[in-house]
Amino acid sequence: MTTAGKITRRVAIGAGFAGAAALVYSANSLTLSPSFGRVFRAVEDWTRLNQRALLAPGQLAREYSAADISPTFKANGTFNPGGDAYNRAVAENFANWRLRIDGMVTRPLSLSVAEIRKLPARTQITRHDCVEGWSAIGQWTGVPLSLLLKAAGLQVGARYAVFYCADNLDGEPSKGGEQSPGQYYESIGLVDALHPQTLIAYDLNGKPLEVAHGAPLRLRVERQLGYKHAKYVQHIEITDDLTKIAGGRGGYWEDRGYEWYAGI
Amino acid sequence: MASQPGTAPAKAGEAESFYRHRAPVRLTHWINALCILFLLGSGLNIFNAHPRLYWGQYGANSDRAFFSIDAYNTPQGVRGITEIGHTDFDTTGVLGWSKTNGQYAARAWPDWLTIPSFQDLADARHWHFLFAWILALNGAFYVVWSLATRHLQRDVWPTRADIKSIPRSVLDHVLLRHPRGEAAKRYNVLQRLAYLGVILLIALMVLTGLTMSPGFDAFFPWLLDLFGGRQSARSIHFICASLIVLFIIVHLAEVVLAGPINEARSMLTGNYVVPQERVRDRTSCPAPSTAGIAAPPRDTMSCPEGAP
Numbered sequence: 001m002t003t004a005g006k007i008t009r010r011v012a013i014g015a016g017f018a019g020a021a022a023l024v025y026s027a028n029s030l031t032l033s034p035s036f037g038r039v040f041r042a043v044e045d046w047t048r049l050n051q052r053a054l055l056a057p058g059q060l061a062r063e064y065s066a067a068d069i070s071p072t073f074k075a076n077g078t079f080n081p082g083g084d085a086y087n088r089a090v091a092e093n094f095a096n097w098r099l100r101i102d103g104m105v106t107r108p109l110s111l112s113v114a115e116i117r118k119l120p121a122r123t124q125i126t127r128h129d130c131v132e133g134w135s136a137i138g139q140w141t142g143v144p145l146s147l148l149l150k151a152a153g154l155q156v157g158a159r160y161a162v163f164y165c166a167d168n169l170d171g172e173p174s175k176g177g178e179q180s181p182g183q184y185y186e187s188i189g190l191v192d193a194l195h196p197q198t199l200i201a202y203d204l205n206g207k208p209l210e211v212a213h214g215a216p217l218r219l220r221v222e223r224q225l226g227y228k229h230a231k232y233v234q235h236i237e238i239t240d241d242l243t244k245i246a247g248g249r250g251g252y253w254e255d256r257g258y259e260w261y262a263g264i
Numbered sequence: 265m266a267s268q269p270g271t272a273p274a275k276a277g278e279a280e281s282f283y284r285h286r287a288p289v290r291l292t293h294w295i296n297a298l299c300i301l302f303l304l305g306s307g308l309n310i311f312n313a314h315p316r317l318y319w320g321q322y323g324a325n326s327d328r329a330f331f332s333i334d335a336y337n338t339p340q341g342v343r344g345i346t347e348i349g350h351t352d353f354d355t356t357g358v359l360g361w362s363k364t365n366g367q368y369a370a371r372a373w374p375d376w377l378t379i380p381s382f383q384d385l386a387d388a389r390h391w392h393f394l395f396a397w398i399l400a401l402n403g404a405f406y407v408v409w410s411l412a413t414r415h416l417q418r419d420v421w422p423t424r425a426d427i428k429s430i431p432r433s434v435l436d437h438v439l440l441r442h443p444r445g446e447a448a449k450r451y452n453v454l455q456r457l458a459y460l461g462v463i464l465l466i467a468l469m470v471l472t473g474l475t476m477s478p479g480f481d482a483f484f485p486w487l488l489d490l491f492g493g494r495q496s497a498r499s500i501h502f503i504c505a506s507l508i509v510l511f512i513i514v515h516l517a518e519v520v521l522a523g524p525i526n527e528a529r530s531m532l533t534g535n536y537v538v539p540q541e542r543v544r545d546r547t548s549c550p551a552p553s554t555a556g557i558a559a560p561p562r563d564t565m566s567c568p569e570g571a572p
Contacts (some may be wrong), residue, residue, distance in 0.1 A: 008484035013532055020298050027305075031380040031387045043397060051479040061482045064321065073323035127321060127494060129478050131385065133314035135326040135494050223482045257386035263479025264393065 013252045048261035051113035055263075057191050062220035064125045066104040069205065070136040073128075074210035077182065078167035081232055086166050099200065103162075103237035106153035108127035113216045116230055117202060119143040124197055130226040131258065140220050142201030146194045149238070154190070160250070162186070165231035169252060186230040187242055187260070188221055189249040197222040200233065227253045282449055284536040292406040293328075293531055296466075300508065302391055303469075307505060309388030315360075315372030317502055321493035331499070335361040335370035370568060373484065391544035400470055407463075408534030420460060426453035440520050445541035462511045465504045468545070472501040 019252045024029070030036040078249040080086075089097050094113050102108040115195025123141040144162070163186045170182025193199055209215040213229060221228050228251070242248065247255025285293075307503070314375045314567070316329035323329065332347045344360020346353045353552040357363075362374035375381040379391055410416040430558035433453045436443075443452060452460070475487040519527045523539075530536035 009533065016294065018292075023298075024301065027302075028380045028382065028390070029560040031384070031391070040394060043390070043394045046397065047393060051477075051483070054477060054483045059482050062485045062488060068321055068325065070322045070327070072324070074326065127478075130314070130324075130474070131389075133498060134316070135322045136324050137322045177284070202387065218266070221481050224480060253268060254388075257390075259386075259389070264477040 001112050017172075038211040039100070040081070044259045044261060047204060047259075047264055051261075051263045054250045055223070057194075058196060060128055060197055064127065064137050066125065066139070068137050069139060073138045073204065073213065074130075074134060075138045075210075076130060076132075076174075076226065078161060078169060078231065079166075079212045083166035084164075084167075086232070089166075090211060090215070096232050099217055099234060099236065101148060101152045101236045101238070102170075103239050103250055104155040105149075105164070105238050106112045106155060106160040107151070109148065111148075112201065116200065118215070119147060123203075123223070124220075126197065126198075126220070128226055128229065131262065138235070138264075139203075139205050140199060140201045140202035141206070142199035142217075143222065144196060145198045145200055145219075146196070148200065148236075149193060152238070154238060157240050158190065158238045160187045160189055160238070160242055162237040162239055162242070162245060162250075163224070163230040163233050164222075164237065165230050166234050182252075183246070184226055184230060185246060185247075186219065188219075188224070188228060192221050192223065195221070195223070223263055227251070227258065228262050268331075268566050273319060279540070280538040282538045283534050284530045285534045286415075286451070287534065288406070288409050290410075290531055290534060295398065295402045296406075299395045299402065300381055300512075302395040303375065303399060304505060305511065306388040306391035306395070309378035309380065309383065309386060310392060311502065312378065312383055312514045313385040317499040318495040319492065319499060320495050321488070323495035331502075333360045333372035342370075369473050396397045396470075399466070403470070404467055422453050422456045422460075426456060429453055440521055442539065444539040448536075450539050458511065458514070462508065465508050465511070468504045469501060469508070472497040473505065476501070 009168075019143055051258075052087070069234050097113050098110050099113075099116065100110045120139055120143065122144050123138060123139060123242075125139045127137050129135050149161070165184040166184045167184045188198070197220065200217050201214075201220045202217055204210070204213050208219060214229075214233070217233045218231040219229050219233055239245075242250040246252075249255045250260045315333040316323070316325070317331040318327055318329050329347075330349060334345055334347075335342055336345050341355075342361050343354055344356040344358070344362065346355045346359045358374055360369060360370070360372060363369075364369055364371065364375045369383075371383060375383075379390070403476050407416070410420070430453055436452075437454055442448070471487060472491060475491050476483070476494060481488060481494070486499070488494060491500055526537050
């Protein structure tokens with residue numbers, strides 16, 4: 001090797017280590033930097049594209065047997081939305097709770113819980129994986145979301161289903177409408193919205209949902225992490241654009257840095 | 265640059281320079297090292313979001329954990345308690361209850377071990393997945409290249425003679441005797457087993473990591489059966505990470521003991537100066553007694569009179 005070659009290699013090795021040291025040293029500030037955030041978003045997109053390429057649209061999440069059900073199904077996030085409207089709904093046993101479906105649909109719907117319970121139901125024993133790391137197995141019963149969306153009729157160009165919830169994780173219960181800061185919301189793409197295991201669930205382990213688990217209606221989207229499974233759902237909007245809703249990233253936790261695609 | 269490891273002809277009296285590591289080995293080694301550093305740091309930050317480990321398909325706070333790190337109020341104040349099996353260890357100050365920016369806080373792993381140093385699950389996951397992808401692609405390249413060039417088969421996979429030499433190699437390592445001459449040009453059997461072991465551990469890290477993904481589970485549900493459930497996979501992920509840390513400690517200790525400059529140079533430039541053979545019997549020489557006498561410099565050391 002020539003002397004010039006040695007110097008070039010020495011420079012390259014030195015630059016490599018200097019770069020690595022800088023990366024370690026500045027990990028905290030890079031974490032908070034919006035421009036480096038683009039790298040993280042690119043990785044999220046890359047992960048989503050890979051999983052979408054592997055996963056057939058209708059491929060099912062594993063279903064378990066009754067013997068596998070967790071003795072206690074952990075509740076997380078909001079344990080009780082509170083507020084006058086929700087407390088009144090609990091007192092009325094959700095007799096006047098309605099689920100609205102609107103946006104890019106041809107026939108907007110408004111259904112009571114009793115009406116939803118009369119629709120064809122699916123029961124599945126699945127595993128709920130929280131982003132924090134824990135898992136719980138439970139039996140869910142509900143109406144497949146695809147049935148509701150077929151009844152409502154998706155318009156051409158529709159891309160997402162957005163779920164607006166009755167709980168506010170920033171403390172003030174249900175004040176200021178469904179897009180007030182801290183109001184829980186979620187969104188999924190149509191691939192997941194039309195998936196056979198995606199339910200608007202009303203029973204857990206054969207009993208109506210408890211308040212801590214999202215009474216009276218919650219979303220089940222079994223191939224993604226727990227925060228996607230919005231509780232206390234009262235309104236589903238079909239849209240082609242998430243950027244104008246709340247923080248613009250498609251969900252309460254997404255607006256706080258978590259991945260919109262939560263398959264990993 | 266030579267494409268195959270080999271020896272530059274040494275003139276009499278000159279140290280023999282040996283081309284030990286080819287460029288792909290060196291490059292993948294350092295990329296791997298950087299990935300593992302970031303994966304360990306961000307992994308501990310992720311662990312802090314739920315610092316409990318379980319066996320089986322499910323596991324949450326009301327289920328029995330075999331390992332946990334937590335903070336508890338006691339009459340003596342808040343204590344950090346690490347529980348392994350049924351045994352509690354008071355780890356206040358490091359695990360469970362430690363200082364962040366001068367203030368004590370409930371945190372399983374302390375800020376000086378996690379990436380980012382502040383507690384944030386979303387950010388830690390971003391780092392983790394960024395370097396998980398780099399690790400997986402780098403590792404896939406290494407395995408394909410190593411199989412194609414027979415590096416794995418020739419240099420890493422132990423031979424029959426290697427297996428027979430395990431007891432002697434263990435003794436050599438315990439006595440800190442390092443190979444010289446021709447023997448220094450190849451990996452010894454414990455090195456071979458350690459490198460194969462760490463390759464297996466990294467493969468297990470990737471597979472158990474994928475088992476934690478609900479999306480990937482729908483695609484490959486047999487991974488759940490292989491590891492005995494998602495929570496088992498999460499625990500195995502943590503145990504394998506701990507074993508990788510153990511590997512790194514031994515690996516770095518061996519680098520220091522075997523001559524850090526020479527070893528580091530060989531992983532940077534590929535060139536390794538072969539330790540010269542000793543004057544007499546080079547392998548059965550017992551460790552020198554340092555009692556009462558100053559040991560001669562290692563490189564010129566020869567067997568004392570009367571040694572076997």
